[in-house]
Amino acid sequence: MKSLKELMDLKDRVALITGGAGHIGFSAAETLAELGAKIVLLDIDKAQCDKEAEAVANKYNVETLPLAVDLAKEDKVRLVPKAVLDKFGRLDILVNCAALVGSSELKGWAVPFENQLTDAWRVALEVNLTSIFVLVQACQKALAYSGQGSIINISSIYGLVGPDMRLYQGTDLGNPAAYSVTKGGLIHFTKWLATVLAPQIRVNTVTPGGVFRDHSEPFLSRYLERTPLRRMAKEEDLKGAVAYLASELSSYVTGQNIVVDGGWTAW
Template identity: 55%
Template sequence: MRTISELMSLSGRTALITGAAGHIGAAIAEALAEAGATVALADRRLAALEQCAERIHGMRMRDARVAAFEVDLADEASARALPAQVAAQCGGLDVLVNCAAFVGTTELDGWAVRFERQQSAAWRAAFEVNVTAAFELVQEALPYLKRSGKGSVINVSSLYGVVGPDWRLYEGTAMANPAGYAASKGALAQLTTWLATTLAPHVRVNAMSPGGVWRNQPTAFVERYEQRTPLGRMAIEEDFKGTALFLASDMSSYVTGQNIAVDGGWCAW
């Protein structure tokens, strides 16, 4: 029987994290690198990826194996080419983390505005990145994930893929919660369960659904959010590291088709 440290180890494995230039994606990359994985960081902003790689190396992980890949997940050819590029450069692909997404603060015409002004073009763009790209990446990564024998897919959904927004939190602020964000994140959660039963027993597929993350939002919003949350605070990026490592590693070798809400108990009310 293996020890906990052995079950947690990702030594010898390669993990591809999309959206790695973002807050949550970067935190996940740090966690998997610390567990011994070679991490392939993917995003549209190469300079931001290089900064993420520098942070990983600066976290007492000078020997961490990190590679950066510039990709436009809204472009099918770019998305589909990514897994093969990672496998060729890193020697394989064992873990795929679909973290890239259009979020509430994304600057896109007809997106972060009142429902009456939201546009179909923005809705479709969100689905391309939040759902379709994940579908394409899993398809292209599948041969490598099967070959691994330890293949794991982690889709980063959202609590708003599970429940509707409480609009009282937003009163008096300029913050937005686009319909396309919630719908696409809900679709990603359902895609997770579909893939889990379809790709079993060769590849495990799970999701994690973050709650609200503190990023200097208006004080009124933060206070309302904290009152609405059983654990009494908003999340920080570090809160997602443990769940990501659990789902990527053999700690969860008998877990598939699950959506773990990392939301401070928000969905438990």
């Protein structure tokens, strides 16, 4: 029987993380690099992506590849596996983390429902959901060939439950309908993929609760009041779920959703 250390060893594996220049994507990259994987960071933000790929390489002594790609452009997304295979010759882990989030600057996005625009809704469907359909399809062959293929989709508590809009009253924060809808769709897409891509590729979701980013009052107190563990998440809280689902620690787990939300959805 393998030891825990052997089961979580990702040496010689290659992980592609979309949204790798973002907060949670970077923490996923650090997690998988610490376990020995080579890292491909994909993001629309080229400068940040280059910087973080270099930081991961230096800190964990693993090879990295930054890829500047706009996930809304299907033709560019379809070229991603070739870029990964040209550099590393394999792909074992895909973390779909990029998304338009509540704080994304988009006209008609994080505003009251009556002001939300169909243009913003459509872009969110494209980036948060359709691009994952395209990328998984493009990566399927390489992930299946790996023998340890694992896909991790990053959803949100708002893919599980509706927002409590009282949290947002009197603040400039918002909760767009398309965010919830795409994150809910992703949880279901995980299940669909899990049965269809089995037994070669495992597919699971990680669902974070709100991550603390210097949120101000009164939002912060209202959020904590509603959270059994009485704090917002930090990026570090997601490391365990990502390490578990990416590695052989979870080799008999597919189609599941690990909710890391401090208990937000427990009541």
